[in-house]
Amino acid sequence: MRVLRYHPLLLGLLLAAGPAALAQKTKVKVKKTAASAAPAPAPAADLEPRITALLGQMTLEEKIGQLNQYSGREVTGPASNRKTDLLNSIRAGQVGSMLNVKGVADTRLIQAEALKSRLKIPLLFSLDVIHGYQTVFPIPLAEAASWDLAAIRESAHVAAREAAASGIHWTFAPMVDVGRDPRWGRVMEGAGEDTYLGSLIAKARVLGFQGEKLGGTDAIMACAKHFAAYGAAIAGREYNAVDVSEQQLWQTYLPPFKAAADAGVATFMNSFNTLNGVPATGNRYLQRDILKGQWQYPGFVVSDWGSIGEMVPWGYATDKADAARKALAAGSDMDMESDSYHTTLAQSIQAGKADMALLDDAVRRILRKKFELGLFDDPYRFSDEKREKQVLSDPQHRVAARDVARKSMVLLRNDNATLPLAAPRRIALVGPLAKAKRDLAGSWVVLADTAQITSVYEGLSKRAGKTAQVRYAKGCEVQGDSRAGFAAAVEAAQASDVVVLCVGETWDMSGESKSRTDIGLPGVQNELFQTLKATGKPVVVVLMAGRPLVFNQIADQADAIVYAWWPGAEGGNALADVLFGDYNPSGKLPSTFPRSVGQIPISYQLYNTGRPVTKPGDIRYKSAYIDSPNTPRYAFGHGLSYTSFKYDGLRLSQPTLTAGQAVQVQCTVTNTGKVAGEEVVQLYLRDLVASVARPLKELKDFQKISLKPGETKTLTFTIDKDKLAFYNAKLEWVAEPGDFQLMIGSASDDIRLESKLTLQ
Numbered sequence: 001m002r003v004l005r006y007h008p009l010l011l012g013l014l015l016a017a018g019p020a021a022l023a024q025k026t027k028v029k030v031k032k033t034a035a036s037a038a039p040a041p042a043p044a045a046d047l048e049p050r051i052t053a054l055l056g057q058m059t060l061e062e063k064i065g066q067l068n069q070y071s072g073r074e075v076t077g078p079a080s081n082r083k084t085d086l087l088n089s090i091r092a093g094q095v096g097s098m099l100n101v102k103g104v105a106d107t108r109l110i111q112a113e114a115l116k117s118r119l120k121i122p123l124l125f126s127l128d129v130i131h132g133y134q135t136v137f138p139i140p141l142a143e144a145a146s147w148d149l150a151a152i153r154e155s156a157h158v159a160a161r162e163a164a165a166s167g168i169h170w171t172f173a174p175m176v177d178v179g180r181d182p183r184w185g186r187v188m189e190g191a192g193e194d195t196y197l198g199s200l201i202a203k204a205r206v207l208g209f210q211g212e213k214l215g216g217t218d219a220i221m222a223c224a225k226h227f228a229a230y231g232a233a234i235a236g237r238e239y240n241a242v243d244v245s246e247q248q249l250w251q252t253y254l255p256p257f258k259a260a261a262d263a264g265v266a267t268f269m270n271s272f273n274t275l276n277g278v279p280a281t282g283n284r285y286l287q288r289d290i291l292k293g294q295w296q297y298p299g300f301v302v303s304d305w306g307s308i309g310e311m312v313p314w315g316y317a318t319d320k321a322d323a324a325r326k327a328l329a330a331g332s333d334m335d336m337e338s339d340s341y342h343t344t345l346a347q348s349i350q351a352g353k354a355d356m357a358l359l360d361d362a363v364r365r366i367l368r369k370k371f372e373l374g375l376f377d378d379p380y381r382f383s384d385e386k387r388e389k390q391v392l393s394d395p396q397h398r399v400a401a402r403d404v405a406r407k408s409m410v411l412l413r414n415d416n417a418t419l420p421l422a423a424p425r426r427i428a429l430v431g432p433l434a435k436a437k438r439d440l441a442g443s444w445v446v447l448a449d450t451a452q453i454t455s456v457y458e459g460l461s462k463r464a465g466k467t468a469q470v471r472y473a474k475g476c477e478v479q480g481d482s483r484a485g486f487a488a489a490v491e492a493a494q495a496s497d498v499v500v501l502c503v504g505e506t507w508d509m510s511g512e513s514k515s516r517t518d519i520g521l522p523g524v525q526n527e528l529f530q531t532l533k534a535t536g537k538p539v540v541v542v543l544m545a546g547r548p549l550v551f552n553q554i555a556d557q558a559d560a561i562v563y564a565w566w567p568g569a570e571g572g573n574a575l576a577d578v579l580f581g582d583y584n585p586s587g588k589l590p591s592t593f594p595r596s597v598g599q600i601p602i603s604y605q606l607y608n609t610g611r612p613v614t615k616p617g618d619i620r621y622k623s624a625y626i627d628s629p630n631t632p633r634y635a636f637g638h639g640l641s642y643t644s645f646k647y648d649g650l651r652l653s654q655p656t657l658t659a660g661q662a663v664q665v666q667c668t669v670t671n672t673g674k675v676a677g678e679e680v681v682q683l684y685l686r687d688l689v690a691s692v693a694r695p696l697k698e699l700k701d702f703q704k705i706s707l708k709p710g711e712t713k714t715l716t717f718t719i720d721k722d723k724l725a726f727y728n729a730k731l732e733w734v735a736e737p738g739d740f741q742l743m744i745g746s747a748s749d750d751i752r753l754e755s756k757l758t759l760q
């Protein structure tokens with residue numbers, strides 16, 4: 001094969017960045033973004049004969065070509081993987097997909113090269129569109145804190161709309177890994193610790209990206225990743241091994257993947273980790289038996305970056321050829337960047353060491369998606385520069401970003417109604433993140449144009465207008481030990497009525513390859529808090545981070561705490577909405593916040609154990625720590641409001657459930673405060689005695705409701721047998737007769753109503 005370097009024109013285009021300026025709106029009125037008017041591609045049934053006919057014309061090399069995916073702009077991965085002969089390979093039909101090439105101009109240019117190949121099979125352009133494309137939305141973990149499935153779906157839809165208008169066909173999202181270890185930097189990319197909530201969010205995100213059916217030009221293929229159990233990486237260390245029981249795998253880690261598959265997710269990505277000794281990439285059980293077998297999944301599986309080749313250092317394959325054979329046999333259809341399929345599969349097949357039928361199956365799966373996207377009918381369907389310009393400057397997208405950002409913020413503490421800030425006020429805005437922009441976008445940003453990010457300073461100053469005065473002092477950096485800025489911070493505090501302190505992590509402290517052993521506030525930020533607290537002024541702490549942090553002193557002493565995560569482009573405005581009470585906070589934690597790293601891994605799904613702690617302090621020979629309570633700092637589902645809610649009137653349509661029946665559970669919730677607010681009403685169940693010990697609580701349903709002051713709403717939940725079921729020791733999904741404790745509350749540690757329910 002001849003080696004060609006990048007065409008200089010192409011290279012120039014690849015490097016050119018031209019983000020359009022977006023208008024801002026202050027009012028947050030979310031309209032559904034427009035649907036595309038482009039004609040839909042042919043119905044799925046008509047595609048199979050076309051796929052078969054095309055496959056029949058393909059040479060072995062061309063078939064393998066469809067299985068290769070390469071990066072066009074090497075932003076991640078080792079330099080040794082970089083390709084210089086890419087264009088040549090594309091023209092020869094040896095590439096099925098590109099990642100990290102974006103924008104109509106660039107993708108069109110490269111697509112044109114693919115169309116010079118013998119069979120003119122179009123490329124799939126893929127990208128990590130994780131929380132927005134041009135418009136940066138809050139990080140996925142933040143959005144999960146909104147518990148607002150419609151807002152989450154809209155966020156994915158806007159991202160898809162912008163990406164699709166920029167020539168992208170496929171995003172590597174959603175990440176649906178359940179994460180219970182905040183040391184693992186990738187918790188920022190998921191939906192938190194809970195399987196039920198995570199499954200609903202997985203579905204919402206898939207539907208947001210793809211629409212009801214693939215093929216619209218404002219939708220892109222989604223990818224459920226990382227299959228599977230990546231979130232359980234030992235000790236929270238990135239790319240580490242995973243060792244979980246089969247029961248945990250089925251009970252906790254697989255359901256969000258199943259939910260994504262059921263929602264029609266076009267692709268899956270496997271993962272870097274081993275699962276009980278076998279690399280996920282070479283794992284037949286996961287990919288062939290479960291995904292493509294039991295679940296009858298019709299889409300295709302892409303490897304993670306280089307993960308086929310990584311089976312060699314794992315000690316699971318002798319060399320790339322062995323790894324490629326094992327990956328194909330296990331059901332990995334596309335090779336992202338390891339170059340193993342491209343360089344070895346043909347020889348393996350010719351030598352009878354790899355199965356042609358498996359190759360054909362992988363090719364069919366990939367071609368099917370290209371047909372479904374309509375690329376064979378028009379390879380440039382996603383290549384309209386006018387549309388790109390128009391969609392990327394749609395002001396409605398900023399409105400949606402602000403809407404979900406403020407819904408994502410969690411009010412953790414609010415003593416003496418410190419918040420909302422009353423006007424007129426003198427505000428000392430302090431902290432290394434108060435004027436930050438890039439950090440608010442978080443990691444996994446496609447177009448990190450900081451000019452588009454609204455800082456807290458800008459958001460607050462704008463909102464404060466003439467009614468309040470904002471005095472800024474940085475105080476310190478996020479990292480480092482300089483206290484030189486403390487004096488100015490104290491001065492600002494002393495001249496003000498209230499301090500708003502913005503601390504947390506910089507954008508590159510959580511995300512891929514950002515595991516931390518110490519998840520406390522970095523640098524001298526905590527000391528800055530103590531110094532400000534010592535002034536006697538009320539201190540409102542705003543925490544911005546990509547993971548749950550440990551901040552015990554702040555948790556004990558701050559007057560109010562807002563967990564704002566990394567809130568995205570509209571973060572500053574959204575925070576102003578919350579701090580000034582224009583929006584009453586409604587976020588609830590999707591992850592448990594530990595008191596210390598020593599409690600990790602941690603989730604609200606604790607076991608009672610044979611020796612439960614029954615009275616505080618009574619820990620001798622009990623399942624406890626001698627240096628810390630078992631309880632977390634903040635429980636899953638926790639989140640306060642500027643109003644209060646009264647729960648009442650729990651009623652079950654019947655106390656006993658028999659086969660085939662469902663019980664209706666009703667309760668009322670009243671807004672007993674002075675302002676309108678939203679509440680996430682959470683329903684938990686505990687199976688009291690079962691053939692395997694069950695957790696003390698499992699979230700089984702929730703409703704997010706909005707109530708005016710004094711208003712009461714009656715809520716109805718349905719409990720059927722499925723809600724009582726679990727995987728038993730034989731991995732059967734069963735609901736066992738017996739008693740269940742039913743709990744309804746405002747958080748997993750704030751249960752307001754309880755009842756017993758019996759399954760006959």
Ligand code: NOJ
Pocket residue numbers: 076128172225304305512
């Ligand atoms: C590696 C990450 O694990 C994966 O989530 C991502 O989609 C790929 N790199 C591509 O960037």
